[in-house]
Amino acid sequence: MSFSGLIVQLLNGLASASSLFLVAAGLSLIFGVTRIVNFAHGSFYMVGIYVAYTLTDRFADTLGFWPSLLLAAVAVGVLGALVEVLLLRRIYKAPELFQLLATFALVLVIKDAALWIWGPEELLGPRAPGLRGSVEILGRQFPSYDLFLIAVGPLVLGAVWLLLTRTRFGTLVRAATQDREMVSALGVNQAWLFTAVFALGALLAGLGGALQLPREPATLEMDMHTIGAAFVIVVVGGMGSLPGAYLAALLVAELKALCIWLGVVDVFGLSISFSKLTLMVDFLVMAAVLVWRPWGLLGKAQAPSRYVGMPEAPLRRPTTLYMAAAAVLALALAAAPLLMAASSYTTVLLIDLMIAALFATSLHFIMGPAGLHSFGHAAYFGLGAYGAALLVRSVGMPMEAALVVAPLVAAAGAFVFGWFAVRLSGVYLAMLTLAFAQITWAITYQWDTFTGGSNGLTGVWPSELFSDKRMYYWLTLALVGAGIWWLRRVLFSPFGYALRAGRDSLLRADAIGIDVKRMQWVAFIIAGAVGGLAGALFAFSKGSISPESLNVTKSVDGLVMVLLGGLQTLAGPVVGAVTFTWLHDTVARSTDYWRAMLGGIILLLVLLFPQGIAGFIRQLFERWRPSDPAPQQPQAPRTASAPLAGGKATPEVRA
Structure with missing residues (x-):
């Protein structure tokens, strides 16, 4: 452990924080407006790096490296818009957990689509032009491209902040985050607002994936690995808070970098491997923050969702028919092994x-x-x-x-x-x-x-x-x-x-x-x-x-x-x-x-x-079952009015 090693690891943490923030910022925007816990957000990140690889590999001479990365992000944004229009728009009024189920199914579809298009092998992209070398920091070499990534995070944060605070679109997005019912009452077309926000969030995830092309190979496992980290960042920072997401990304990434720098430390004769904590440090941070501040570092209590699905009906005791069907099923299952070999599939x-x-x-x-x-x-x-x-x-x-x-x-x-x-x-x-x-x-x-x-x-x-x-x-x-x-x-x-x-x-x-x-x-x-x-x-x-x-x-x-x-x-x-x-x-x-x-x-x-x-x-x-006749309500006698609570009946007054 040396001071120069600490500085280099902290710089590595800053570069990782920028990458995490790009993915988490899009996820935070999507949840803040649409209230969808988007499991497919990691898939957009994965598609971004794959599309960037294809564009830089086949069209590097005509498009150039940097335009290829930007075009890959735009392509993922278009994909996000199509997903929102063709799928999610149809289930906004379904229970929120069913929306999560739909996005999980989308993860499976996108993963196999990537397998069919790009194959199962890892794909390593080219180095970034002009940033292929390294710089010396305290006697250690540090990649120039990582310095570029350190600057990208604050720049994207500033650009999105200006979009949300200085434009009419940003005003609508912030209003929808706080009170979607009021935005709808003012005549705003929420459908297209949701589409635009979903496309912007997917674009940010695609940009985060494309910018990782010079650093790591594209693999099919990037989606689930990324979505877990993105959820941590969004929740720790506070749902819907972009500054909170950036602060959380810095906190998690720097703690991981610190664990790597510490390595194995002897404490009172006991060896503690801090480097192994990198697998759980982000979830430890999330657990600690949620116990301490349930709404995240910079988050606020979310407004109730307008589309919460149908109210749940009370559970009913099993009917006789239900119990009979369960008994028949149990008997059939008990007899099933008698009809097949002991070790059958x-x-x-x-x-x-x-x-x-x-x-x-x-x-x-x-x-x-x-x-x-x-x-x-x-x-x-x-x-x-x-x-x-x-x-x-x-x-x-x-x-x-x-x-x-x-x-x-x-x-x-x-x-x-x-x-x-x-x-x-x-x-x-x-x-x-x-x-x-x-x-x-x-x-x-x-x-x-x-x-x-x-x-x-x-x-x-x-x-x-x-x-x-x-x-x-x-x-x-x-x-x-x-x-x-x-x-x-x-x-x-x-x-x-x-x-x-x-x-x-x-x-x-x-x-x-x-x-x-x-x-x-x-x-x-x-x-x-x-x-x-x-x-x-x-x-x-x-x-x-x-x-x-x-x-x-x-x-x-x-x-x-x-x-x-x-x-x-x-x-x-x-x-x-x-x-x-x-x-x-x-x-x-x-x-x-x-x-x-x-x-x-x-x-x-x-x-x-x-x-x-x-x-x-x-x-x-229930639709086909004949409805029971409505019970007859007893009528009060005509000779006396209904008694008051605790009192006697009043005699009928005759003319």
């Missing part, structure tokens, strides 16, 4: 479907009835899986006991994470759960001596009694059925009614004495325990476990399952989990471009069934 697939259904049901428990939107539910699935694997491998506990203890490990994680999470709401709560999940993933990924690191843990097989696949299938069916049944019983208990009361009206629930936050905290623990049971079953069914079970993609899969089935129905998570898992398996085996096909199917389902598959089926059933 269908048996394995059915086990995966049941585990996915339990995982999705546990997430629905806090998303639907409790109204807590979690983006990090994979943390509890992974804690349960790793808990079961470590109990069997390290402690020598039998599988049956591990299946009992592992959910308690996940519940302990939910106990800690939920205590902080329930103090927030909306997108900020979702981002805090994401931060906790990513911190858990980073620890698991790097703790080689305990969790196996990136290799995970192997040799986690069922006990001798359940070594036969059919026996393990029946065990999974029994535990999954018990878990789903228990969650349903909780929903129709006094606790479940109080939980939904807090979701529907926090002030009224608090006024009648319900401790809403404590109820939500307990709901987190219950959902975490059931999610941990799903993880433990998954570990024994596969015989191994890896850090991917805690990654953000697992949490996103859970969200897709719940939303695809329907958030407002009890059967929704089961239907969504079975549909998504079966589609994923079927499509992946039929084509190399399975992501695009799966994303297209999800987009089609979102457009056709905005309330989810199970919600659509319920609407059809």
Whole structure:
């Protein structure tokens, strides 16, 4: 560690901060006006660097290097406008989480489109003309192009700030951020305003990707890596605040640079590798800021969205027909292994479907009835899986006991994470759960001596009694059925009614004495325990476990399952989990471009069934079911007027 090394690392942090800010600025603009949590924003960044590579590779002689980068950004802006007009404009009145589902499906489509056009190999672009060398700083060489990037961030911030504060368009954007209803009442065409803002945000993301071409190769993994960092920057800075986004980018990038500079440090004989913290430092910052300032560093409370979707109907107790159908399904599932070989692929697939259904049901428990939107539910699935694997491998506990203890490990994680999470709401709560999940993933990924690191843990097989696949299938069916049944019983208990009361009206629930936050905290623990049971079953069914079970993609899969089935129905998570898992398996085996096909199917389902598959089926059933006759209202006797409260009837006055 030297002073010159520190300065160079801090300069590297400034260059990275500019790149992060360009992506986060567009995401912040889009969310501030349209209220869409745009998962596809990282895809725009990826497309920007790919288009820049094509333009500089094929048209460098005619266009030139710098115009090619600008043209790539404009092309991504046009792509963003098309996405908004053709897709998002059709679902603005759908529930906000379904808009997120649509943008996630768009990620799958764009990724496979990039695979088809540019191939799977990494593509390294040319050096920037005039900035190919380096400069000497305190005896160390520093790339000239990074100095250029350091200047780009403040310049873009200043240009966007002037656009928003000195033009009529900027006035409308700021007004829409604060009160969209008033902007609409004044006669402003919100549709085209949304399109322009979405195109501007996509252009900034494309510019950020294009400017990275001389620094790093274009890869297909850039979308998900970038969107996670961009979410952190936007949330830490404050939703809709561009200066906050730049401040957050500086904070996160410089902390990462400082960790790299510190390297491995001995503290009281204990070696601490600060360089490993780079995988989680941004999420640590986000968790700390959200606990300290729930609206971010420079953010403010967001105005309520005009398009919140249809109000949720109260949950109904299962009807006799519903219970009969569930019993028939359970009997059919129990008899299924008798009709197939013990190790058949269908048996394995059915086990995966049941585990996915339990995982999705546990997430629905806090998303639907409790109204807590979690983006990090994979943390509890992974804690349960790793808990079961470590109990069997390290402690020598039998599988049956591990299946009992592992959910308690996940519940302990939910106990800690939920205590902080329930103090927030909306997108900020979702981002805090994401931060906790990513911190858990980073620890698991790097703790080689305990969790196996990136290799995970192997040799986690069922006990001798359940070594036969059919026996393990029946065990999974029994535990999954018990878990789903228990969650349903909780929903129709006094606790479940109080939980939904807090979701529907926090002030009224608090006024009648319900401790809403404590109820939500307990709901987190219950959902975490059931999610941990799903993880433990998954570990024994596969015989191994890896850090991917805690990654953000697992949490996103859970969200897709719940939303695809329907958030407002009890059967929704089961239907969504079975549909998504079966589609994923079927499509992946039929084509190399399975992501695009799966994303297209999800987009089609979102457009056709905005309330989810199970919600659509319920609407059809209620439409075709004959309505009950209206009850006859008793009429008051003609000989006397209705009595006053606590008084006697007044005799009728006759003429």
